[in-house]
Amino acid sequence: MSKSYVIEVGDDQxxxxxxxxxxxxxxxxAALDTYNALEGRRFANALLAERAAAAHLSSRRRSRNAVRAEVFSQ
Structure with a gap:
């Protein structure tokens, strides 16, 4: 029998x-394209998967903000 958990970050599944x-x-x-980078990764438990998803989203936001700042400074 398999065991599964939904991983949520904020309002995102x-x-x-x-x-x-x-x-x-x-x-x-991954349920959303935003989290495709985590597709196929293995985790020991749901908490570690949730933390990885939150860190991934945070990293994407920082990257986007850096690009926007660079565009505006040119």
């Missing part, structure tokens, strides 16, 4: 993690 019977880790399945 980032994806879900599924652990198949006999497996040790959960496999991440």
């Amino acid at each position: 980032a994806g879900l993690i599924i652990r198949e019977e006999g497996e040790r880790d959960y496999l991440f399945h």
Whole structure:
């Protein structure tokens, strides 16, 4: 029997993690394109997957803001 959890970041349903019977880790399945970089990554538990998704979103936001700042400064 498999076990699964929905991973949410803020209002986003980032994806879900599924652990198949006999497996040790959960496999991440992205629900939104924003989280595709996490697709297929393995996590020991739901908390670690949620933290990774939140960190990924935060990193994307910082990158976008840096690009916008660069465009405006030119």
